[in-house]
Amino acid sequence: MTSRVAATRLRAADIPYPLLVGALGALSAILFLVSLVVGYVPLDPVAAVSDIIAGRDSVGALVMVELRLPRALLGLMVGFSLGATGAALQGLLRNPLADPGVIGVSGAAALGAVIAFYSGLAGFLSIGLALGGLAGAGLATALLLLLARQGAGTTALILSGVAIGSLAGALTALALNLSPSPYAVMEVVFWLMGSLADRSLDHVLLAAPLMAVGWILLLGAGRALDGLSLGEETARSLGFDVMRLRLRIVVASAFAIGSAVAVAGAIGFVGLVVPHVLRPLVGHQPGPLVLVSGLGGAVLTLAADILVRVLPTHPELKLGVVTAIIGAPFLFSLLWRMRREMD
Amino acid sequence: MKIEALDVSVRAGGRTILEPVSLTIDRPGLVGLIGPNGAGKSTLMRVLAGLHPPDTGAVRYDGLTVDRIGRDVLGRRLAYLAQSGRLHWPLKVERVVALGRLPHRERPGPAADCDRAAIEAAMRATHISALRNRPASTLSGGERMRVLLARALAVDADVLLADEPIAALDPYHQLEVLDLLGDLAARGKTVVVVLHDLSLAYRYCDRLILMSGGRMLADDAPGAVLTDANLEQTYRVFAHRVRLAGEEHIVPWVRLGTVAPDEADQTGGTRPWKRT
Secondary structure (H helix, E strand, O other), X not given: OHHHHHHHHHHHOOOOHHHHHHHHHHHHHHHHHHHHHOOOOOOOHHHHHHHHHHOXXXXXXXHHHHHHHHHHHHHHHHHHHHHHHHHHHHHHHOOOOOOHHHHOHHHHHHHHHHHHHHHOHHHHOOOHHHHHHHHHHHHHHHHHHHHHHOOOOHHHHHHHHHHHHHHHHHHHHHHHHOOOOHHHHXXXXXXXXXXXXXXXXXXXXXXXXXXXXHHHHHHOOHHHHHHHHHOHHHHHHOOOXXXXXXXXXXXXXXXXXXXXXXXXXXXXXXXXXXXXXXXHHHOOOHHHHHHHHHHHHHHHHHHHHHHHHHOOOOOOOOHHHHHHHHHHHHHXXXXXXXXXXXX | OOEEXXXXXXXXXXXXXEEEEEEEEOOOEEEEEEOOOOOOHHHHHHHHOOOOOOOEEXXXXXXXXXXXXXXXXXXXXXXXXXXXXXXXXXXXXXXXXXXXXXXXXXXXXXXXXXXXXXXXXXXXXXXXXXXXXXXXXXXXXXXXXXXXXXXXXXXXXXXXXXXXXXXXXXHHHHHHHHHHHHHHHHOOOEEEEEOOOHHHHHHHOOEEEEEEOOEEEEEEOHHHHOOHHHHHHHHOEEEEEEEEOOEEEEEEEEEEOOEOHHHHOOOOOXXXXXXX
16 A cells, blocks of 8 residues: 555656756756845846946945855855765665765864864965865865775765764864853854855855866766666676775765865755655656756755845844755655655 | 686685686576575676676686776676665666666666667566556565566676576566576577576576585586485485476475485375375
8 A cells, every 4th residue: 555655656756857957957047046136235136247247346246246146156056066965975875864964074074164263264364264174074085085995885984974974073062162262162153054145256266176076076976876776786797886986976075065064064954855855856766866966956055045135034044054944844754754665 | 708717716704605616608508506505606606797706716708807808898798687686766667677778878868779679678578568667666576576687688798697586486487587598598698597496497407507515516417417416415305307298307305314315215295294
């Protein structure tokens, strides 16, 4: 009975892949434009754009280039990174509950940013926090690779990721604990909640090349992820090098997620929920899901970031808080469904 | 494709799973790999498929090692059907079968015509065309096994290594799968199959390889492998030989050790344990 219900649900939605990619792409483009228009300063977007093109230094042009454009671009980039990484990691681990946090890189990036904050690097340089985050992510990745190169299997790799993540979490808590000033603690805690506010084009330029490396590696792994649907042995018999795939996805995730956390702080649930919601629409194929989920991540992140600015709360809600509040009920419904299917 | 294993052995956890074995599979036909549980059959299959590097010795494909021939090339020329047919996502049957075309395709996307033809042929051969839109996770064990077999057939390789493909099937589908594998062999493919059913192995295979305790005990025509002595030594059973439709068949009959060997062939009852 239950399997009958599940079968109908699974069969119900199977949208042609190009259509799905086109629709999600168009939706993220629209939200990107909306993100440029929505803000605290009332502003005529058409006039601002024509000012930019004409090279006039109007207030509108300044707000557009210095504030809104970086914010919208980062929403797109961070969202894509979270969604695509989540899908690839779920495919690699063949587990719908995996999220970008499992490899520990996001925790390490947060720790790096916190250390940058306390060391004063952040006060000294506008992108100091981001640089600290990248350093943390880089160290964690090196550690993971060292383990992976010794031939550790997927389980060992993930356990190391979890260990790195919890160590980074403990050290972050230690830094907060030893903080000399409560204001500093508050500032760090707020940063850790994740936000795209007050970022500059420097942040975009810092993250873009690193994320691009991650995206290229992730999107190129689709065929192998499909092959992995029938287990590692079958994937290898189909000609895929599973160990290289593992390395590739860990490195790609580290690039994409490390730089996302470094510029935007920790934005949870996007990487977990988006692949899960979109999976039935690609017929549960892990390969095509990577691009679709990346676009879906961009849609969700941009939408949440617009919501944050539209809601009349003060201070502005943090993006990570909003995604978690939207995401947690999804997770509950997912667990509810899984529980029912296991009965 | 000629597969040559030279002195391959496998150790794991301080135990020898496979003693040095040498064998050559170089001509089309249906080769049965038989032996009791824990004999090392699956390990030998994985070694032959290039999935498990042997601790000693080497496997060569047309004279080349896995690294030399390339895993991607081997993926097109040798198909492997794993014993534990795990499916991690509820993919549609058709998509599962299509996975067999991955070695032939450079990038993901819609299947080319030759792929479509191979996928359709594999589904027809295993009689699963009607199931094509069902999520494979909702199938019965036997249906799923046939879907996974179709996946392996869709590779359209020269060599098919199938680890216990009929273990979960009812008699109708057991015969169907063996007929199918026999057909493949008759059409010039090399098929190596792990079997537990000695009657079917005897009936269908052109050649049998008998393993026991990690050792290869015999490698010959079925009649020369399934002798009374070999059956007693490896399986500890006595088998009757019967003539049906002009051909000899064997029927495993009683466990040895429960009756004296010389008494075994006298047991005429259908339920030997009920004898007084």
